[in-house]
Amino acid sequence: MRKTVAVQVDDVVPAMRPVLRSQGVPEDVAPDERMARLVKESVSIYRDLVDPVGIVMEISKRDFETVYRGEGMNEDETPLGNIYGSSDSLALFAVTVGERVCHEISRLFDNNDPALGSMLDSAASEGTEMAAGVVETYYRRHLNDTGWLDGSAGTLQFSPGYCGWHISAQKKLFEFLRPGEIGIELGESFLMRPLKSISGVIVAGPKEIFSFDNDFPFCRECDTNSCRDRIRDVWKQ
Numbered sequence: 001m002r003k004t005v006a007v008q009v010d011d012v013v014p015a016m017r018p019v020l021r022s023q024g025v026p027e028d029v030a031p032d033e034r035m036a037r038l039v040k041e042s043v044s045i046y047r048d049l050v051d052p053v054g055i056v057m058e059i060s061k062r063d064f065e066t067v068y069r070g071e072g073m074n075e076d077e078t079p080l081g082n083i084y085g086s087s088d089s090l091a092l093f094a095v096t097v098g099e100r101v102c103h104e105i106s107r108l109f110d111n112n113d114p115a116l117g118s119m120l121d122s123a124a125s126e127g128t129e130m131a132a133g134v135v136e137t138y139y140r141r142h143l144n145d146t147g148w149l150d151g152s153a154g155t156l157q158f159s160p161g162y163c164g165w166h167i168s169a170q171k172k173l174f175e176f177l178r179p180g181e182i183g184i185e186l187g188e189s190f191l192m193r194p195l196k197s198i199s200g201v202i203v204a205g206p207k208e209i210f211s212f213d214n215d216f217p218f219c220r221e222c223d224t225n226s227c228r229d230r231i232r233d234v235w236k237q
């Protein structure tokens with residue numbers, strides 16, 4: 001299965017709170033009038049400019065071994081490295097919210113409006129995460145419809161550059177997935193163009209395989225511990 005996913009704009013427009021969280025505003029702090037206005041303006045600009053699209057492609061464990069190994073720069077042990085061998089199926093994916101919104105972020109910074117530029121950057125980052133979620137849901141539905149997934153199984157995404165999977169694995173991921181078809185290119189230092197894009201692998205399998213501890217050496221430098229929420233979400237699928 002290889003499929004371009006038409007992501008709906010309404011599915012990738014973030015609410016105010018996630019944008020504020022991305023700006024470092026604590027959950028229990030209400031934004032002042034100026035900040036609330038900036039969030040609303042940035043989300044409005046984002047909605048006008050966003051061009052969301054994704055692509056997803058199933059991949060065998062054997063081929064994924066090549067993608068995972070990448071350029072041989074991963075940490076010795078990683079959550080993904082421990083999990084994917086026990087999966088039922090794997091799919092590479094890439095999503096973007098498009099170049100127009102990225103261009104507007106740069107323009108705002110260049111035109112001396114860093115407050116709105118930064119807020120738009122946060123809105124676009126949140127929107128890109130939402131687009132990745134849409135593609136993951138699409139793949140989960142595909143597995144359900146084809147009888148490969150039941151209530152005891154779930155999915156979890158991993159991306160190069162996180163949790164010990166070295167960012168240089170992007171090279172092999174792009175060779176297999178070829179997301180240039182939806183306008184995502186790999187640039188220097190393995191960064192993607194448009195900048196607001198996410199690529200990675202969706203792992204599908206029994207929910208138990210995703211229950212890992214966050215005690216890898218690299219976890220000491222992790223600011224987010226986002227795996228804890230993500231693992232909890234697997235059990236809600």
Ligand code: SF4
Nearest residue numbers: 163214219222226227
């Ligand atoms: S603590 Fe951070 S680095 Fe460690 S597995 Fe979780 S998200 Fe990844």
